[in-house]
Amino acid sequence: MSRRTHLYDFHARNGRIVEFAGFGMPLWYEGVVPECKAVRNGAGIFDTSHMGRVLISGEDSTSYLNYVTTNDVTALGVGRGHLSVMCNEKGGIIDDFVISRLAEKEYLVVPNAGNREKDLSWLRKQAEKFSVEICDVSDEVSMFAVQGPNAQKILQETGREDLSLIPRFGGRNVDLDGIKATITRTGYTGEDGFEVFTWDSPLEQPSKAIAVWNAILDHGKVFNIQPCGLGARDVLRLEAGMCLYGNDISESITPLQARLGFVVKLTKNEFIGRDSLAKEKAEGAKKVRVGLKMLEAGIPRAECDILKDSQVIGKVTSGTFSPTINQGIAMGYVPREHSKAGEKVEIRVRAKNLQAVITSFPFYDTSKYGWQRTT
Amino acid sequence: MKVNDCEVSEELYYTKEHEWVKLEGNNCRIGVSDYAQKSLHEVVFVDLPKVGSKITRSQPLGSVESVKAVADVFTPISGEVTEVNAKLADTPELVNQQPYGSGWIAIIKPSNLEAELRSLLDAKGYAAFLKTQAK
Numbered sequence A: 001m002s003r004r005t006h007l008y009d010f011h012a013r014n015g016r017i018v019e020f021a022g023f024g025m026p027l028w029y030e031g032v033v034p035e036c037k038a039v040r041n042g043a044g045i046f047d048t049s050h051m052g053r054v055l056i057s058g059e060d061s062t063s064y065l066n067y068v069t070t071n072d073v074t075a076l077g078v079g080r081g082h083l084s085v086m087c088n089e090k091g092g093i094i095d096d097f098v099i100s101r102l103a104e105k106e107y108l109v110v111p112n113a114g115n116r117e118k119d120l121s122w123l124r125k126q127a128e129k130f131s132v133e134i135c136d137v138s139d140e141v142s143m144f145a146v147q148g149p150n151a152q153k154i155l156q157e158t159g160r161e162d163l164s165l166i167p168r169f170g171g172r173n174v175d176l177d178g179i180k181a182t183i184t185r186t187g188y189t190g191e192d193g194f195e196v197f198t199w200d201s202p203l204e205q206p207s208k209a210i211a212v213w214n215a216i217l218d219h220g221k222v223f224n225i226q227p228c229g230l231g232a233r234d235v236l237r238l239e240a241g242m243c244l245y246g247n248d249i250s251e252s253i254t255p256l257q258a259r260l261g262f263v264v265k266l267t268k269n270e271f272i273g274r275d276s277l278a279k280e281k282a283e284g285a286k287k288v289r290v291g292l293k294m295l296e297a298g299i300p301r302a303e304c305d306i307l308k309d310s311q312v313i314g315k316v317t318s319g320t321f322s323p324t325i326n327q328g329i330a331m332g333y334v335p336r337e338h339s340k341a342g343e344k345v346e347i348r349v350r351a352k353n354l355q356a357v358i359t360s361f362p363f364y365d366t367s368k369y370g371w372q373r374t375t
Numbered sequence B: 001m002k003v004n005d006c007e008v009s010e011e012l013y014y015t016k017e018h019e020w021v022k023l024e025g026n027n028c029r030i031g032v033s034d035y036a037q038k039s040l041h042e043v044v045f046v047d048l049p050k051v052g053s054k055i056t057r058s059q060p061l062g063s064v065e066s067v068k069a070v071a072d073v074f075t076p077i078s079g080e081v082t083e084v085n086a087k088l089a090d091t092p093e094l095v096n097q098q099p100y101g102s103g104w105i106a107i108i109k110p111s112n113l114e115a116e117l118r119s120l121l122d123a124k125g126y127a128a129f130l131k132t133q134a135k
Helices: A008-014 A032-041 A061-068 A113-126 A151-157 A207-223 A230-240 A274-283 B034-040 B113-118 B123-132
Strands: A016-020 A023-028 A043-047 A054-057 A081-087 A093-103 A106-109 A133-136 A142-147 A171-176 A179-184 A193-198 A225-227 A287-294 A305-308 A311-322 A327-335 A344-349 A352-359 B019-024 B027-032 B043-047 B060-066 B070-074 B079-084 B106-110
Touching (some): A008 A023, A023 A032, A032 A043, A032 A225, A043 A207, A054 A061, A054 A113, A061 A106, A061 A113, A081 A113, A093 A113, A093 A179, A142 A151, A171 A207, A193 A207, A207 A225, A230 A311, A230 A327, A287 A311, A287 A344, A305 A327, A327 A352, B027 B070
Parallel strands (some): A043 A225
Antiparallel strands (some): A054 A106, A081 A093, A142 A193, A287 A352, A305 A311, A305 A344, A311 A327, B043 B060, B060 B070, B079 B106
């Protein structure tokens, strides 16, 4: 039987369950399209407790994390976080995740659901020379994401702290209707929003996690909150141009190829993968991740060929229909010389070559959608 | 009649791949069943065949797609496509709303109707088949 999160009964009662990374999770409740729209126009809540929660603490926690991940952890003040990747010696991505600095010598790392065991064993293997403690609290801490332009207003209703003071990727401890939690201004949708970590909330005693979920739903009612499943989560992250591990990035892809160069700090101290990444940066990545927008009807899917002048130049790694822009969208890898936004290509969708254009991320109009929206 | 919450229209013929066939004079109207549209949930795109194309039974007629999934539609009847439901280009959700009505997919002028009809399920047979499918 697949594993279950605290909220499984809610999901089974209200949604369609699918298996994902060994967990029985909701694919959707009302539907992928209305759930995407709720997040872009109001708010959505996602159960993300299938992901990992790993606490890293101890004397060497900062230097250790700076050695196993590519971003510069010394730049993080307490209460701040950033996106990072963990690479092997060749610069291939073992996982991508957010690191939050909870205290001077304590960090929270959130691995992808499918990488929980792999990350833990890699993290432990690399820890031998450091004085650190690595503690997997995934099953003791619940995790939800509250995303959308109304997310702050909704969480504000559950406590007294002024949430507008929390910067993007920042976090703090809060009271959610009397329950202690940590929230971070992070997410996987491109919208403003928070991830909510409820401590001392073991899987076998789900009542506290359920209470937090229900409190957010109750306070969110007037702000049009909608429970959202993995279907909407995948579409929203694709619209925002974010990678899905296992599809768009893997151990055979480097962060430079994935256009995650902004999380690779080659000037900091020695870290795993640095030599390979420095070399690739000097030479220029041969293939890079691009956005692809269909210019005619049709929905690109993972594994579809990308063509230029009838020659296959790459493959789609994720594709979907975008309810926000009402078109087929995708991401994939092409040689750098064909990666410029505006370049026309074709995607072979179900035995037909359809016109598409290389597009910069995100796919939506950032003045109307996303955390930087102005309207 | 209803099986596991799915409507089965009495006057139609069906395949185990959940297409339906309606006899209309000399022609056959083709669509996908209520079970098919419920499994896909929100249809956001329908790939239609070309009018005039000649297709053989069990060949792809097109596809019905939701945000996350694709379902091939195979023609249950050989013949020539004489008409397609052009409305589905702008309103693919008709497949969800009226799978046996305005959500039809194509009309085919059959070339081997009598023999092929025998291999299809009638409503009773399809209902019995649905009962064997997981909910």
